[in-house]
Amino acid sequence: MKTGFNFAYLDEATKRMIRRKILKAICIPGYQCPFGGREMPLAYGWGTGGIQVTASIIGKQDILKVIDQGADDTTNAVSIKNFFKRVCNIMITDRTAEASLIQTRHRIPETTLNKDQIIVYQVPQPEPLRKLEPKEKETRKLHAYKEYALMHVKLYEEISQFGSVIKTWAYPVETNNRYITDPTPIPKFDNPKMNNMEALQLFGAGREKRIYAIPPYTKVKSLDFDDHPFEIQTWDECCSICGSTKSYLDEIIINNEGKKNFICSDTDFCKSNLEKNK
Amino acid sequence: MNIKKIMHVENLTHFYGNQIGCKGINFDLYKGEILGIVGESGSGKSTLLKCLSGEISPSAGKINISLDQGGVKDFLSLPEQEKRQLMRSMWGIVHQNPRDGLNLRISAGGNIAERLLNVSEKNYSHLRNTGKYWMEKTEMDSDRIDEFPIGFSGGMQQRLQISKILSSNPQIVFMDEPTGGLDVSVQAKILDTIKSIVRDINVTMIIVTHDLAVVRFLTDKLLVMKDGIVVETGLTDRVLDDPQHSYTQLLTSSILQV
Numbered sequence: 001m002k003t004g005f006n007f008a009y010l011d012e013a014t015k016r017m018i019r020r021k022i023l024k025a026i027c028i029p030g031y032q033c034p035f036g037g038r039e040m041p042l043a044y045g046w047g048t049g050g051i052q053v054t055a056s057i058i059g060k061q062d063i064l065k066v067i068d069q070g071a072d073d074t075t076n077a078v079s080i081k082n083f084f085k086r087v088c089n090i091m092i093t094d095r096t097a098e099a100s101l102i103q104t105r106h107r108i109p110e111t112t113l114n115k116d117q118i119i120v121y122q123v124p125q126p127e128p129l130r131k132l133e134p135k136e137k138e139t140r141k142l143h144a145y146k147e148y149a150l151m152h153v154k155l156y157e158e159i160s161q162f163g164s165v166i167k168t169w170a171y172p173v174e175t176n177n178r179y180i181t182d183p184t185p186i187p188k189f190d191n192p193k194m195n196n197m198e199a200l201q202l203f204g205a206g207r208e209k210r211i212y213a214i215p216p217y218t219k220v221k222s223l224d225f226d227d228h229p230f231e232i233q234t235w236d237e238c239c240s241i242c243g244s245t246k247s248y249l250d251e252i253i254i255n256n257e258g259k260k261n262f263i264c265s266d267t268d269f270c271k272s273n274l275e276k277n278k
Numbered sequence: 279m280n281i282k283k284i285m286h287v288e289n290l291t292h293f294y295g296n297q298i299g300c301k302g303i304n305f306d307l308y309k310g311e312i313l314g315i316v317g318e319s320g321s322g323k324s325t326l327l328k329c330l331s332g333e334i335s336p337s338a339g340k341i342n343i344s345l346d347q348g349g350v351k352d353f354l355s356l357p358e359q360e361k362r363q364l365m366r367s368m369w370g371i372v373h374q375n376p377r378d379g380l381n382l383r384i385s386a387g388g389n390i391a392e393r394l395l396n397v398s399e400k401n402y403s404h405l406r407n408t409g410k411y412w413m414e415k416t417e418m419d420s421d422r423i424d425e426f427p428i429g430f431s432g433g434m435q436q437r438l439q440i441s442k443i444l445s446s447n448p449q450i451v452f453m454d455e456p457t458g459g460l461d462v463s464v465q466a467k468i469l470d471t472i473k474s475i476v477r478d479i480n481v482t483m484i485i486v487t488h489d490l491a492v493v494r495f496l497t498d499k500l501l502v503m504k505d506g507i508v509v510e511t512g513l514t515d516r517v518l519d520d521p522q523h524s525y526t527q528l529l530t531s532s533i534l535q536v
């Protein structure tokens with residue numbers, strides 16, 4: 001194969017540098033490690049952080065799955081898959097169970113991940129405290145000293161104003177009883193999957209040049225109050241394609257009268273579930 | 279009766295470059311005591327208070343503190359993390375400008391909750407009840423718990439700041455001219471509130487003011503400062519009724535004329 005690129009686009013020195021940061025991130029679960037992010041042939045906001053992490057750890061025998069909001073066939077997912085096809089010439093799959101490496105934006109697959117898999121999240125904003133404390137120097141101290149009161153104040157405010165916590169995505173978690181971590185804009189429905197996950201979870205933020213990680217079998221707790229425990233989304237409906245009542249459902253408007261339908265956001269899960277039920 | 283000494287200050291000195299901030303300050307603070315610091319503008323009151331509360335690191339001197347748990351400690355050599363933790367729960371500063379002590383983007387209740395959350399209180403109803411309790415204690419309308427302090431009057435903001443600080447049941451409270459920025463009529467009411475609360479909860483406090491009426495009304499002990507040094511110290515009544523230093527005599531005679 002002659003592409004004009006090194007395998008997986010990044011040169012080997014850059015990959016080694018990023019791998020070292022990944023190892024550091026794994027050693028300090030939930031801690032945001034700065035790294036010397038490279039320019040990628042994609043704009044920020046298109047998963048450049050996730051791509052750099054994936055490119056640093058991908059091998060010739062890997063089978064890659066890329067999802068965007070749960071779907072394998074959206075523009076973002078397709079262009080990332082094409083990129084890796086071109087620079088690695090590796091196998092690509094839509095099946096969660098077949099993949100050894102999964103890069104994702106905004107979802108965790110419904111199929112339980114196993115110890116032989118790695119999931120790489122694209123991270124738009126790695127700092128969960130950013131909206132509460134704009135100064136980087138101060139947020140670093142807040143993490144270092146574990147001063148996380150502000151985070152709970154945010155939840156307090158939502159309960160006071162709306163009767164419950166209204167945050168439904170990017171719902172903050174505490175990793176390994178230590179660092180407050182942004183789970184990326186996944187629905188809070190997916191938060192429990194992060195807890196004690198068998199697979200290694202890696203997070204890459206391109207613009208902010210940060211990598212963080214949650215090692216396998218790590219405690220991940222969604223923030224809450226004793227008397228207002230964390231809860232995930234539920235639906236009265238089931239998936240109108242496969243009939244699932246256990247998956248995260250997207251609401252779609254199907255006619256001009258505004259009639260709504262609900263379908264699985266995880267397209268691979270939906271397909272497999274349909275086949276299984278046939 | 280053996281009253282516990284909670285702060286011992288020795289030769290505390292701070293220079294801003296060549297400019298004296300405060301110099302050679304010595305005193306002891308006992309549990310439940312209210313210490314006043316008076317003096318004219320520029321005499322070093324705020325500098326001293328900032329050194330005591332960890333806001334600035336003094337050029338020289340010693341501060342030993344005795345915490346409810348943990349025994350006697352050398353305050354100035356505590357790591358930053360411990361100092362911050364102290365200020366966030368066991369000690370508290372009431373700033374002259376309430377905006378320095380409040381987060382205006384957070385509701386009144388949220389401001390109080392933040393302080394309680396620093397001591398890892400994770401029960402919503404309890405946060406709320408404590409918030410309401412302290413608002414009422416500082417004579418605020420607890421129905422306004424979900425309003426944002428940006429819409430409060432200066433006096434109300436100051437009451438909220440005091441509620442917030444006292445809600446964590448602090449061992450020492452520092453106040454720098456807590457009513458300085460307010461209308462005279464409001465000042466008197468807030469001082470009344472402060473007085474009734476401090477007597478009630480037996481808090482230990484260091485309060486800076488240049489108002490001798492406040493001093494008389496509130497404090498047990500007094501430091502009189504001039505040009506960065508303490509010119510006279512003693513029990514408040516003794517200092518005010520029988521001032522020894524010529525500057526204190528001047529100070530007390532000027533209040534009598536009012």
Ligand SMILES: Nc1ncnc2c1ncn2[C@@H]1O[C@H](COP(=O)(O)OP(=O)(O)OP(=O)(O)O)[C@@H](O)[C@H]1O
Pocket residue numbers: 294297298299300317318319320321322323324325326488
């Ligand atoms: N940040 C600073 N840099 C340089 N000099 C300062 C600084 N802050 C205070 N000073 C000087 O230190 C001296 C003591 O000031 P300080 O603010 O402690 O007085 P104060 O008694 O609190 O006065 P006031 O009643 O006006 O608040 C003054 O001469 C002042 O000009």
Ligand SMILES: [Mg+2]
Pocket residue numbers: 323324325
């Ligand atoms: Mg001052």
Ligand SMILES: [Zn+2]
Pocket residue numbers: 239240241242243244263264269270271273
């Ligand atoms: Zn489905």
